[in-house]
Amino acid sequence: MKSKKQWLTAPGLLVLLVFAVAPLFIMLYYSFLSDSGAGFTLDNYKVFFQKSFYLSLTWSTIKNSIYVTLISLIIAYPLAYIMAKKLKGIKNIILILIIIPFFTNQLVRVYSWLIFLQDGGIFDAFLNSVSIIEGSLSLLYTRKAVIIGLVHAFFPYMVITIYLALEKVDNALLEASSSLGATKLETFRRITLPLSRPGILSGILLVFVPCLGTFVEPRILGGVNGTVIGTVIEDQFFEIYGWNFGASIAFILLAMVLISMNVLNYLGREK
Amino acid sequence: MKKKSILTMLLAIVLVFSLVGCGGNGGDTPSGEEKATLTVVNWKDYGSDDPDFIAAFEEEYNCKIVNLYMSSEEDLLTKLRTSSPGELDVCLPNCTILTTAINEGLLMEVDVSKLKNFDSLFERFQTQEDIWKDGKLYAVPFVWGSTAIAYNTDIIKEPPASMNSLFDPQYKGQIAFRDDYNDAVMAAAIVTGQDPNNPTDLNKIKAKLLEQKSLNRTYWKTGDEFSKLFAGNQIAIGMMWSGQAATMKQEGQPIAFVVPEDGAIGWVDNWGIVSGTENADLAHAFIDWMISKDFQYNWASTGGPAPVNQEAAEAIDPEYAISAAMDEESLNRLYFMEYRSDEVKRAWNELWTEVKATN
Numbered sequence: 001m002k003s004k005k006q007w008l009t010a011p012g013l014l015v016l017l018v019f020a021v022a023p024l025f026i027m028l029y030y031s032f033l034s035d036s037g038a039g040f041t042l043d044n045y046k047v048f049f050q051k052s053f054y055l056s057l058t059w060s061t062i063k064n065s066i067y068v069t070l071i072s073l074i075i076a077y078p079l080a081y082i083m084a085k086k087l088k089g090i091k092n093i094i095l096i097l098i099i100i101p102f103f104t105n106q107l108v109r110v111y112s113w114l115i116f117l118q119d120g121g122i123f124d125a126f127l128n129s130v131s132i133i134e135g136s137l138s139l140l141y142t143r144k145a146v147i148i149g150l151v152h153a154f155f156p157y158m159v160i161t162i163y164l165a166l167e168k169v170d171n172a173l174l175e176a177s178s179s180l181g182a183t184k185l186e187t188f189r190r191i192t193l194p195l196s197r198p199g200i201l202s203g204i205l206l207v208f209v210p211c212l213g214t215f216v217e218p219r220i221l222g223g224v225n226g227t228v229i230g231t232v233i234e235d236q237f238f239e240i241y242g243w244n245f246g247a248s249i250a251f252i253l254l255a256m257v258l259i260s261m262n263v264l265n266y267l268g269r270e271k
Numbered sequence: 272m273k274k275k276s277i278l279t280m281l282l283a284i285v286l287v288f289s290l291v292g293c294g295g296n297g298g299d300t301p302s303g304e305e306k307a308t309l310t311v312v313n314w315k316d317y318g319s320d321d322p323d324f325i326a327a328f329e330e331e332y333n334c335k336i337v338n339l340y341m342s343s344e345e346d347l348l349t350k351l352r353t354s355s356p357g358e359l360d361v362c363l364p365n366c367t368i369l370t371t372a373i374n375e376g377l378l379m380e381v382d383v384s385k386l387k388n389f390d391s392l393f394e395r396f397q398t399q400e401d402i403w404k405d406g407k408l409y410a411v412p413f414v415w416g417s418t419a420i421a422y423n424t425d426i427i428k429e430p431p432a433s434m435n436s437l438f439d440p441q442y443k444g445q446i447a448f449r450d451d452y453n454d455a456v457m458a459a460a461i462v463t464g465q466d467p468n469n470p471t472d473l474n475k476i477k478a479k480l481l482e483q484k485s486l487n488r489t490y491w492k493t494g495d496e497f498s499k500l501f502a503g504n505q506i507a508i509g510m511m512w513s514g515q516a517a518t519m520k521q522e523g524q525p526i527a528f529v530v531p532e533d534g535a536i537g538w539v540d541n542w543g544i545v546s547g548t549e550n551a552d553l554a555h556a557f558i559d560w561m562i563s564k565d566f567q568y569n570w571a572s573t574g575g576p577a578p579v580n581q582e583a584a585e586a587i588d589p590e591y592a593i594s595a596a597m598d599e600e601s602l603n604r605l606y607f608m609e610y611r612s613d614e615v616k617r618a619w620n621e622l623w624t625e626v627k628a629t630n
Contacts, residue, residue, distance in 0.1 A: 051625070223489035224627070226489075
């Protein structure tokens with residue numbers, strides 16, 4: 001019986017092999033191709049590390065992703081906690097509300113933020129009407145706008161993974177903790193938080209990794225300073241058909257992703 | 272149990288192959304009649320797929336026109352390279368791939384004697400460098416347009432006289448430059464007094480673009496982004512395409528388009544006949560129709576791009592021609608984009624990336 005069940009993985013593996021692993025190797029091949037057609041070379045990688053603006057761009061992209069991940073975590077954790085531990089009936093409604101943005105096209109979401117954040121837009125008008133500010137915050141076309149847009153796009157992943165982890169935490173453990181004299185804060189710090197760690201780590205992964213590769217939100221919301229490493233890859237492929245250099249940047253990005261995954265795994269291992 | 276699993280597998284295999292069969296079946300059903308079919312590769316809604324034209328041409332030449340659409344110039348080049356001989360007849364390359372297509376022998380020589388309208392083309396289009404190779408004609412200009420300056424007439428009263436207005440601090444925060452390495456480098460070359468097609472001092476161009484960066488409200492990439500910015504009063508002036516500016520004006524936006532005195536960027540789409548065609552005569556007749564005075568006049572005066580046919584251009588209402596920047600004066604100010612080698616493209620793109628990446 002066991003072997004028969006393994007056979008069932010074949011379609012999934014085949015899809016992965018044909019549409020993920022094989023293209024990856026094709027890209028790897030391109031990333032070592034010389035632009036002059038003279039066989040294999042490391043030049044595509046060298047260029048990236050020789051020009052300081054590629055490196056500073058990479059660093060600012062990483063910083064952006066870290067901000068987005070941290071803000072998502074701060075917003076998502078309390079929400080997930082309350083959904084998992086405090087609410088009964090309306091829990092599902094909140095879950096649906098969190099998932100709804102996934103049904104909306106990415107461009108529609110970005111353009112909504114554009115209209116929302118622009119000078120004299122809805123956000124400014126609201127803050128003016130309740131006299132919090134006067135004039136405009138001028139949020140649009142800044143790094144802040146990019147981070148707002150990205151948090152909106154990715155924080156649902158964080159909520160869902162943390163929610164699933166917290167839901168598995170046995171309430172009896174929490175009750176035992178408080179009956180043994182632990183304060184609420186202590187219970188949270190020593191029971192809830194450690195038990196939800198797998199959810200937090202996979203949430204971080206699911207937010208941080210795709211954030212590194214985004215280019216639509218930064219370009220539309222970030223204005224002249226909305227260039228990220230994803231933009232450079234996009235420009236290589238679509239503007240000048242620079243497959244070789246584009247592929248090499250994509251692999252540098254992939255290496256960064258793998259490193260961050262390993263770091264997270266290291267942090268997440270059972271002690 | 273074992274029998275069942277073998278059965279399932281067989282079923283799966285049958286299913287897969289029946290699907291594959293579906294893919295291969297369509298296409299080559301021969302129609303009873305021997306009517307020549309002219310296959311045209313073009314942009315969607317770009318003249319050759321106009322139903323009135325198709326009906327008239329099919330009746331005149333007792334043939335059938337099939338339009339295939341390209342999604343980019345590179346896509347067209349791929350189609351030309353991979354099609355079997357006779358599959359495609361006519362195509363519409365621009366300067367970015369034309370030279371490559373000619374050098375690779377993908378286009379056949381055009382017989383000028385079969386084009387009675389070729390002589391009515393503006394001189395500059397007849398002598399356009401990239402359509403000729405070794406004294407032989409390989410492509411025929413069709414329409415042209417420009418990338419220049421559009422501005423909000425409610426805010427800016429005086430038409431900008433120079434490309435420098437896009438670099439002018441008095442419009443700080445109201446400019447939308449285009450996020451495109453070619454347009455950026457060419458525009459900055461015009462402003463720094465260099466040949467936009469062969470700039471020699473790229474550092475000067477980079478410095479100029481870096482200086483310009485903070486003056487922008489934002490860079491725009493798609494035409495849709497520009498029209499939203501404009502309609503939302505986020506910008507007052509920007510780099511724009513002649514065609515879209517005309518459309519936006521028709522929609523009632525307070526927009527005007529101008530090719531400044533020191534020049535702007537021009538582009539041309541050219542018809543070519545695909546090597547290996549079995550309908551060379553028909554292809555010549557098609558191209559001749561496309562560059563005829565009547566066709567060019569009708570399309571240009573109903574929102575199409577600017578005509579290459581001088582008689583058609585002169586027949587257009589002068590006021591409309593000026594507002595759509597298809598007048599001769601605008602034409603003579605343009606620097607038409609030329610073919611660029613991969614090295615040049617890479618260098619320009621890297622320059623632009625650096626400008627975009629520098630804070």
